[in-house]
Amino acid sequence: MKAARQAVQYAAEQLGFSGLGVAPACADQGDMLSQWLRDGCHADMHWLEHHLPMRQNPALLLPGVRCVIMLTYEYPRLDARRGPGSIARYAQGEDYHKLLAPKLADLDETLQLYGGTQKCFSDSGPVSERFFAAAAGLGWLGRHGLLVRPHGGSFCFLSCILTTLPLPTDQPMPNRCGTCHRCEQACPTHALQDGRCDARRCLAYWTIESKQTSAPPEIQKAMHGHLYGCDACQEVCPWNGLSSPHDVDLHLLMPARLAAMPQETLADLPEEDWMHLIANSPMRRTGVAHLRRNIQTFSNSFPS
Ligand code: B12
Ligand code: SF4
Ligand code: SF4
Incomplete structure (x- = not known):
């Protein structure tokens, strides 16, 4: 199997992946995910509860699974937006789901030549991607819960x-966070505690996933x-x-x-122009209505 x-x-x-590691599919994931769910840290992302059995047992996804191959793909490290209305680096360019799916299908074909049956995902399936990336030796899980690599840090897709x-x-590999707590200290909503992120406080949840029309006042203030x-x-x-050490795919710029x-132009942008801009x-996936809600929320919290 060395040849495969x-x-x-x-x-x-x-295909442009920057790292690859392999973990045994039966690696012990511990109780962290179920505890996180029991504590309600997933907010209203109920699909995470439904996925729990598959997350804990990858054989329910692919009978006979032996290994999980984990891959990293770089995204830009610079914030390209000038002024307020910032967009997380991973979402600045084209949709990574669409970019990575054909590359993963290609790797599936390679493995089929060696007699393997595969299932591939990139933020699209019930697999504990951060856990397996760490188990596959690609890096360690930082105090923000993300995979950190000694050469490349955390700005990458899994x-x-x-x-x-x-x-x-x-x-x-050993955890190299040492005595650093910078990520916890920098979180504007104090969402990070003991290496886990409470989605109920995380701005990524409020700006991307939440369907609610408003957020609690302290979150609104931080959403600015x-x-x-x-x-x-x-x-x-x-x-x-x-x-x-890695080049970034031009599609992700x-x-x-x-x-x-x-930001003011974005706030007044007609629906059609928005659709064109984020096509x-x-x-x-989040939709124009919610992007407008995000702009509205941060405009309201800090009236100029
Ligand atoms: C739901 C989700 C979110 C939610 C909830 C985040 C959260 N608190 O987990 C929201 C919308 C808030 C979110 C935000 C973000 N996300 Co997100 N998210 C996911 C998703 C779909 C599931 C994560 C999950 O299940 N979380 C619950 C926790 C408890 O489970 P877990 O992360 O798998 O953790 C495991 C390990 O922590 C392990 N563990 C930890 N310590 C220890 C110790 C021991 C001893 C053991 C045994 C186990 C163990 O136990 C858990 C279960 O196996 C994954 C994709 C995926 N399928 O994995 C992407 C993913 C984690 N997200 C990603 C990204 C990029 C982000 C953001 C940076 C986006 C942004 N810029 O706005 C933020 C970062 C917020 C943060 N600090 O976590 C990337 C991370 C890439 C990386 N370098 O690690 C992923 C992997 C998507 C991808 N394929 O690229 N996300
Ligand atoms: S900021 Fe510090 S604690 Fe957080 S992941 Fe990086 S090294 Fe670890
Ligand atoms: S709000 Fe979420 S993504 Fe932002 S710093 Fe805090 S944990 Fe990280």
């Missing part, structure tokens, strides 16, 4: 391939300037220095028109 691993590793590099092939696996997502806990991480558009973006 070499083949998929080579193909992944050709993708996974469940496979029936018994590939050689990797060893997890955040149009979509939040990178505050990652911006302060010392492992996210600007020097990157922000279109110039969006980068330069002032290929992951923001399309």
